[in-house]
Amino acid sequence: MHTLSPDRLRKSEHAINTLRKLFARFGSLTLGEYCSQQEHARQCATLAQLQGSERSLICAAFLHDIGHLQALDANIPGTGAEGHPDHDRIGAQLLRELGFSAAVYQPVAKHVEAKRYLAGAEAEYQDKLSRTSENSLNIQGGAMCAVARGEFLQSPYAREAIQLRRWDEGGKQQKLEIPGMEYWLSLCQEEL
Numbered sequence: 001m002h003t004l005s006p007d008r009l010r011k012s013e014h015a016i017n018t019l020r021k022l023f024a025r026f027g028s029l030t031l032g033e034y035c036s037q038q039e040h041a042r043q044c045a046t047l048a049q050l051q052g053s054e055r056s057l058i059c060a061a062f063l064h065d066i067g068h069l070q071a072l073d074a075n076i077p078g079t080g081a082e083g084h085p086d087h088d089r090i091g092a093q094l095l096r097e098l099g100f101s102a103a104v105y106q107p108v109a110k111h112v113e114a115k116r117y118l119a120g121a122e123a124e125y126q127d128k129l130s131r132t133s134e135n136s137l138n139i140q141g142g143a144m145c146a147v148a149r150g151e152f153l154q155s156p157y158a159r160e161a162i163q164l165r166r167w168d169e170g171g172k173q174q175k176l177e178i179p180g181m182e183y184w185l186s187l188c189q190e191e192l
């Protein structure tokens, strides 16, 4: 446990309260998936933790779809029954504004690109996508060609985003006994 200055503590508490409210208001929605958004967040974070990931990447896994909830809360045009197609960018911007480091918000910013990367790189990957993820793939630009994949891999946090994406596909189960919201929110606060 680190000691924060009063200003930093106030900012981190504001950040965690913002996230807590978003999950409280919209976390029970499924947005077309097999489980609720808060279950999905907790499942992805659990998968990241089980692999012994850095805390920053566990937080990124927990928060990667927060852009859907932010889009609903802020009434951002384009939000539909399956969330917002730009939720990667919206979520990353929110996390940056709340004070998270690039190691958290960059994998979030790139998790849709990572889906496009994997769809191009691995023939069997598209079979693992949920119907909602498969539907959005084309809207998001479809599978990346080899040149685009090479460029993506060279970009910062691309490998973390690809790893996050694999947990994203794995973290959509209907019932799983895993730590609750407050456990993961505390972990996020330690990252601030």
Ligand SMILES: [Fe+2]
Pocket (backbone or CB within 6 Å): 040, 064, 065, 168
């Ligand atoms: Fe997701």
